[in-house]
Amino acid sequence: MFFYYLDLAWRSIKKTPFLSLLMVLAISIGIGITITTLNVYQLMSENPAGDRSDNLIAVQLWSQDKDAWKEFNAQLTYQDAYNLRKSDVPTRQTAMFVTGLAVQTEDPDFVPLLESVRVTDSDFFNMFSVPFIYGKAWDKSVDTEAVYQVVINEALNQQLFAGEDSIGKTLYLDSKPYQIVGVTKTWSPSPLYYDITTGAFKDSAQIFVPFSLAPIEEFQSWGNNQSWKRQSINSYSERLSSEMHWIQYWVEVQDDTQRDEYAQWLKRYVEQQQLLGRFDSPEAAAKLSNVEQWLEINEVVPEDNKILVGLSGLFLLVCLVNMLGLLLAKFLKRAPEVGVRRAIGASRAQIFFQHMVEVGLIGFGGGLLGLLWAWGSLSMLSAHFDLEDALTQLDLTMWVLAPTIAIAAALIAGVYPAWRICSTNPSVHLKSQ
Amino acid sequence: MLQIKPILSTLMRNKSGPILLLIQIILSVAIVANASFIISERLTLMDRESGTAEEQVFDFRLYSFDKNIDLESQIQRDIRAIRDLPGVIDASTTSMVPLSGGGWSSGYTVGSSEETAKDTENTAVYYGDEHMINTLGVELIEGRNFYEEEVLTGSPDLATHGIVSKAFAKATWGDDTAIGKTMYAGDFGNMPIKVVGVVDKLQGAWVNSDSLDNSVILNIKLVNVFTKVLVRAEVGTLAQLKQEITTTLLKDNRNRVVERFTLISEHRKRVYRNHELMATVLSMMVILLLLITSLGLAGMVMFNIERRTKQIGTRRALGAKKRDIISFFLVENYIICVVGGVIGGLVAVQLGQQLMSVYSLPKLELIYPIATVAGLIVLTTIAVILPARKAANISPAIATRSV
Numbered sequence: 001m002f003f004y005y006l007d008l009a010w011r012s013i014k015k016t017p018f019l020s021l022l023m024v025l026a027i028s029i030g031i032g033i034t035i036t037t038l039n040v041y042q043l044m045s046e047n048p049a050g051d052r053s054d055n056l057i058a059v060q061l062w063s064q065d066k067d068a069w070k071e072f073n074a075q076l077t078y079q080d081a082y083n084l085r086k087s088d089v090p091t092r093q094t095a096m097f098v099t100g101l102a103v104q105t106e107d108p109d110f111v112p113l114l115e116s117v118r119v120t121d122s123d124f125f126n127m128f129s130v131p132f133i134y135g136k137a138w139d140k141s142v143d144t145e146a147v148y149q150v151v152i153n154e155a156l157n158q159q160l161f162a163g164e165d166s167i168g169k170t171l172y173l174d175s176k177p178y179q180i181v182g183v184t185k186t187w188s189p190s191p192l193y194y195d196i197t198t199g200a201f202k203d204s205a206q207i208f209v210p211f212s213l214a215p216i217e218e219f220q221s222w223g224n225n226q227s228w229k230r231q232s233i234n235s236y237s238e239r240l241s242s243e244m245h246w247i248q249y250w251v252e253v254q255d256d257t258q259r260d261e262y263a264q265w266l267k268r269y270v271e272q273q274q275l276l277g278r279f280d281s282p283e284a285a286a287k288l289s290n291v292e293q294w295l296e297i298n299e300v301v302p303e304d305n306k307i308l309v310g311l312s313g314l315f316l317l318v319c320l321v322n323m324l325g326l327l328l329a330k331f332l333k334r335a336p337e338v339g340v341r342r343a344i345g346a347s348r349a350q351i352f353f354q355h356m357v358e359v360g361l362i363g364f365g366g367g368l369l370g371l372l373w374a375w376g377s378l379s380m381l382s383a384h385f386d387l388e389d390a391l392t393q394l395d396l397t398m399w400v401l402a403p404t405i406a407i408a409a410a411l412i413a414g415v416y417p418a419w420r421i422c423s424t425n426p427s428v429h430l431k432s433q
Numbered sequence: 434m435l436q437i438k439p440i441l442s443t444l445m446r447n448k449s450g451p452i453l454l455l456i457q458i459i460l461s462v463a464i465v466a467n468a469s470f471i472i473s474e475r476l477t478l479m480d481r482e483s484g485t486a487e488e489q490v491f492d493f494r495l496y497s498f499d500k501n502i503d504l505e506s507q508i509q510r511d512i513r514a515i516r517d518l519p520g521v522i523d524a525s526t527t528s529m530v531p532l533s534g535g536g537w538s539s540g541y542t543v544g545s546s547e548e549t550a551k552d553t554e555n556t557a558v559y560y561g562d563e564h565m566i567n568t569l570g571v572e573l574i575e576g577r578n579f580y581e582e583e584v585l586t587g588s589p590d591l592a593t594h595g596i597v598s599k600a601f602a603k604a605t606w607g608d609d610t611a612i613g614k615t616m617y618a619g620d621f622g623n624m625p626i627k628v629v630g631v632v633d634k635l636q637g638a639w640v641n642s643d644s645l646d647n648s649v650i651l652n653i654k655l656v657n658v659f660t661k662v663l664v665r666a667e668v669g670t671l672a673q674l675k676q677e678i679t680t681t682l683l684k685d686n687r688n689r690v691v692e693r694f695t696l697i698s699e700h701r702k703r704v705y706r707n708h709e710l711m712a713t714v715l716s717m718m719v720i721l722l723l724l725i726t727s728l729g730l731a732g733m734v735m736f737n738i739e740r741r742t743k744q745i746g747t748r749r750a751l752g753a754k755k756r757d758i759i760s761f762f763l764v765e766n767y768i769i770c771v772v773g774g775v776i777g778g779l780v781a782v783q784l785g786q787q788l789m790s791v792y793s794l795p796k797l798e799l800i801y802p803i804a805t806v807a808g809l810i811v812l813t814t815i816a817v818i819l820p821a822r823k824a825a826n827i828s829p830a831i832a833t834r835s836v
Contacts, residue, residue, distance in 0.1 A: 022732050029721050037714070100659075102498040102690050114496050114690040174498040175688070220659065230619055232590050303792045304711045307471070311464055315718055318460045322729035325453035329736035377717070385710050420449070 002357065009358035012334070019330050020362065023323050027366030030319030031406045032373025035398050037308040039378065042398075043391050044201070044301045048189035049128075049291040056127060057259065058294045059084065059249040059286065061270070066281040068228035073245045074197055074298065075224065081247040082240075083269065085121070085143075089262045090251035092127050095211055096120035097247050098195065099219035103207070104172040105160055115156070117173070118195075118205040119219050125151070125184070125208075127252045128194055133157075135167040135182035138210055146212035150178040156206040157183045176217070178209065190388075191300050193291055195248050197224045200300045201388050221246045263288055316405075320413045323362075327417040331355060335424055342426035355418035356411060363410025367403035374402065440765045454733060454766075455773045461726045462777025462809065463784050466802040468715040470785070474795065475708040481645070483531045484598075484634030486570030487697040488668050489522065492530040493678070495660045499688035505586055505656045507686065514681050515662065516564075520670040523568040526654055527663045528560040528589075529638050531569070532700040536638035541616040541626070541649075543605055550621035553605045556597075556647035557637025560589055560655050561663075566596065566632065568665045574599065576612040576630035579652045592618065592651035596630035600646035626651065640704050671696060723812060730816040734762060738824040745824055746831035755825035762821040763814065770813045774806035781805070 013020040047053050060072040061080055076084070081095040096118055103113045124130070125137040134157075138149040150171055157166055170177045191200035213219070218236040225246045233239050253259045266286035273279045289297060338351055375394050382392035444451050495511070497504060508526060515524045529536025537558040544550035559565065562584040566573055578596070585591045595616070602611035611628045618624035635648040666674055675694045682691050702709075738745070745758055785797030 019732060019736075022728055026725050026729065029725060033718060033721065100496070102496060102688075112498070112688070112690050114494075114692060175500070232619075234588055234590065302707065304707060307788065307792060307794075308711070308714060311468060311715070311718065314460060314464050315722060318457055318464070318722060319725060321453055321457045321460065322725055325450060325457070325729060326732050326736075328449060328453070329733060333736065333739065381710065381713070384713075385706055387710075416449075 005354045005357040006361065008354055009361045012358055013361070016330055016333075019326055023326050023330075023362050024365045024369060026319045026322045026326070027363060027406055027410060028369035028373060030316040030409075031367055031370025031402055032377065033312045034316045034405065035370060035374035035402050036377045036381075037305070037312040038401075039374065039395050039398050040391055041301065041305050041309045042395055043393070044191065044305060045295070046190070047292055047295060048191065048193055052129065053291040055252050055254065056291050057090075057251050057253060057262075057288045058291075059251060059266070059288060061266075061279075061286050062281060062284050063243065063245075063273075063279050064228040064281060066283070068281075072287050073226060074248075075226070075245040076247045076249050077243055077245055078240045078247055080273075081249050084249060084266075087262070087265055087269075089258065089265045090253055091258070092123035092252040093250065094121040094124045094127060095247050095249050096124065096195070097214075097219075098198075098205060098222045100222050101173040101207070101209075101219070102175075103156075103160075104175070106170060106172075115207055116205050116222060117207040117209055117219075119209055119211050119214055121211050123252070125182075127250060128189070130187050131185040133183050133185050134165045135180070138181050142210050143212055146210060146216055148176060148178045148213070149181045149210060151182040151184060151208040152180060153184045153204075153206045154186045173207070173209070174217070184208075190391075191295065193295060193300075194250060195223070196294075196298045196300060197248070198222075200295075200298070201391060215240060223248075259288065316409065320409050323410065324413040324416065327359065327414055328420065331417045331421040335421065338421055338424070339426040339428070348422045351422035352418050355421060356414055359410050359414030359418065360407050363407040363414075364403055366410065367406025370406055371399065371402045374398065437764065437768075440761065440768065444765065444768070450733060450737070451769055454730065454769050455776075457726060457729060458770060458773030458809065459777040459780055461722055462774055462802060462805050463780040465719050465722060465808075466778070466781035466805045467785055467788065467797060468719050469805065470797050470801040471794065472712045472715050472719070473801075475712040478640070479705045479708055479712075481636070481640075482634060483636040483697065483701070484569075484571050484632070485531050485636075485697055486665060487701060490569060490663060490665045491671055491694055491696045492527070492533070492661055492663050493675075493694040494692055495662055495682065495689060496692075497658050497660075497686070497689040499686060502686065502688075504658065508654070508656060508660055509586075510685065511682055512662070514685070515664060515678060518674065518677055518681065520666045520674060522665040522667070523564050524662060524664045525561045525564040525568045527565070527661050528558060528655055530661060530663065530695075530700060531636050531638060531697055532640060532704045533638050533695075533697075534640075534700070534704050538637065538639075539618070541618060542621050542623075543614070543616045544621060547621045550617075553616065554601070554644050554647055555642075556601050556644060556649050557635075557639075558589075559635075559648060559650045560592070560653040561650055562652070562654050565650055565663075566630075568663050569635065570665060571635045572633040573630055574633045575610065576628070578630060584652045584654060586654045587656055589651070589653055589655065590618070590624060592624070592626050592653050594652040595626045595628050596632060596650040597628055598632055598635045598646060598648040600634070601648060602628075602631050604644075604647065638704075723808075726809075727812045727816040730766065730813060731820055734766070734817050734820045737762070738820060738827075741824075742827060742831055745827045746829055749827065750829035758825040758827075759818065759821045762817050762824065766813050766817045767810065770810055771806075774809060778802035778806060 049056055060074065061076055062072055063077060063080060085093065085095055099117050099119055100114055101117045103115050104110055121143045122137045122140050133154060137151060142149060157163060161169065166180050166183060169180050171180055188204045192202055192204060223246060225244055227244045229243045231242050233242050251262060253262060270279050270284055270286060274284065342351065378392045378394060381387060497507065512524055512526060515521060538555050539558050540552045540555050542550050543553055563579040563581050566578055579594055583594050597611055606614055611631050614628045615625050618626060636645050637648055639645065671694060679691045781802040782797060788794045789796055
């Protein structure tokens with residue numbers, strides 16, 4: 001029966017090509033716009049930590065005076081990060097920031113490259129599930145006793161060492177020799193949730209060096225450096241003891257008990273610092289956020305995107321109302337034919353079902369065409385605006401989502417016209433024949 | 434003449450079609466009004482001038498990792514060498530680049546005594562020498578430039594003289610002249626900076642900041658392993674100068690990286706990218722929405738004509754002129770359009786208010802819903818007249834036939 005209805009639907013569509021085309025066009029444009037904005041929204045709002053989202057916790061401290069900033073800063077001061085590293089409550093933890101260093105190899109003809117470098121602790125790689133091709137992270141002892149070791153990524157390894165196993169080789173960073181201990185696989189979570197301070201949609205760093213080297217090598221910070229206090233900072237040691245916020249801090253916990261325990265530990269830390277004259281604000285406290293909360297409070301998804309998704313939803317609604325009107329027109333025009341079918345024995349349910357199949361077919365066509373629009377507009381936008389690929393790939397779920405929304409929307413729009421047509425009295429139309 | 438009464442009774446007899454059209458128009462007005470408002474707001478933002486010669490000025494980054502050199506004399510030698518290159522108008526080191534999205538900002542203390550001292554608005558801080566103004570291409574409207582002997586080298590804390598933008602001067606000292614005023618980089622009395630000049634316009638780096646037009650230039654040549662260099666050159670010479678500057682600098686000392694040559698006009702493009710993107714997507718939406726609404730309208734009119742063939746034939750037979758038939762359809766749709774437009778306008782204002790409260794959007798200006806309704810009336814006319822002309826051609830004889 002379904003296929004018979006499909007056949008009837010196809011015939012009916014062919015009979016009114018203009019009206020049918022109009023409907024398919026309307027729904028496809030609605031779907032196209034919706035999928036375009038939804039796709040970007042989804043890619044932005046993705047939680048790249050997956051099932052580790054609850055285990056990874058970002059730490060913030062309200063260390064400013066009472067008249068300073070009115071909210072938690074996203075980063076910590078170096079002195080707080082230094083003290084927090086001493087806690088043995090979390091399973092793993094890392095302090096970090098981004099710097100930039102000139103890269104050279106042992107080849108004297110190699111033109112130096114300036115690369116961004118993440119200065120971090122050995123736990124970083126396990127915490128954020130960084131996959132390795134060769135070697136592994138530096139030893140945990142390096143986090144306290146600085147050693148010149150480095151982890152590089154696959155792309156840089158390809159560029160410098162033609163992709164071969166480079167463990168044990170020397171890399172010069174700012175003319176200092178570092179021993180390569182690990183090569184990571186290409187890995188770049190999007191959004192780059194562990195450091196959103198200078199934009200959440202960037203590639204991860206190519207080079208990783210131990211945090212313990214920072215006071216020795218005096219790495220400059222390439223990230224945000226925010227101070228609530230007017231301090232003059234003329235040397236690196238002044239920077240390290242200043243109230244400037246520039247270090248990101250993450251811990252890993254196994255469960256809520258451990259998280260609560262760490263919260264308690266931080267509470268004691270704040271109290272202890274207050275005795276030393278810091279954290280001079282009634283609101284002084286520590287704040288813990290898991291990855292999901294972190295993405296939320298840092299507003300990783302820009303407002304513009306939310307507005308666009310909302311407006312495109314309304315847009316789809318207009319397309320549906322438009323389609324509803326056209327369907328009504330189309331079906332009512334066919335009332336005499338339906339009258340005949342009803343007179344020779346078709347039940348109301350059958351008439352209803354027949355028309356819903358037709359509506360579904362139009363919706364399906366609209367969905368497919370809409371996917372094409374979405375793909376076209378995304379490629380156009382990415383070409384014209386030079387957007388990150390991570391934001392403009394048509395997500396796989398959209399291939400299913402687009403026809404589903406289209407058919408569902410069409411069916412919703414079709415219920416009223418189909419009901420109107422199946423509930424008309426056949427005799428009225430038979431008389432006028 | 435307008436036959437409002439029979440039209441209204443026609444509308445009332447068959448409610449569902451017109452109601453759907455009404456809903457569609459209400460939603461369209463609400464969306465189009467808000468979308469075009471956001472578009473025009475973004476375009477206004479993007480239209481603001483930075484005050485600099487954007488097509489002439491470019492910056493690049495210089496990273497010296499050689500620890501065994503005298504950085505100060507190295508940088509001075511570099512800048513001199515760049516100024517001597519053909520095509521180069523002027524050059525200066527800088528702490529930041531206009532519209533680049535990153536840089537230095539600070540507030541200062543001003544006032545005549547410790548009690549009355551207050552903080553200024555936040556302002557972008559450019560550190561540079563007496564060549565800075567000419568390099569940026571900004572216009573000095575009051576006071577003077579730094580004298581060569583006033584310019585100091587080294588730490589930002591040494592600054593003693595400043596040139597401020599007109600916007601910053603106005604925000605800080607109102608209508609009073611800024612020349613000769615003192616502002617403090619520390620608390621009142623600490624690290625005084627004397628204002629010697631005012632430039633007409635110089636924007637900072639962050640285009641979404643409220644204080645974008647606030648800038649100060651301080652008399653310091655920074656010495657840092659990372660140095661940003663601003664160069665002003667003839668239009669179109671960037672590609673060639675990029676080569677020449679890199680070669681010149683590396684010839685002097687190989688142990689450094691010279692990179693990221695970027696015109697301010699390119700910074701502008703990048704920094705406004707999201708606004709441009711928003712405006713583009715919304716324009717796409719508005720155009721498609723109007724297209725769909727008018728096609729839907731035309732479709733409905735065509736359907737009505739077919740359904741009313743007999744009625745039209747009868748009216749023609751009874752003496753109605755062709756234009757009477759057309760005006761019947763026009764008035765019918767104008768009624769829907771105006772009613773929908775008024776309700777849609779109200780919904781648009783509501784939607785605007787919602788957007789304003791949830792997101793950082795300004796208040797919807799009333800002209801936008803009004804203009805949208807006006808545009809919709811024009812569109813209705815076109816969408817109705819084309820099919821209605823066909824209806825007017827229906828022969829009176831049709832009325833006498835049975836089908």
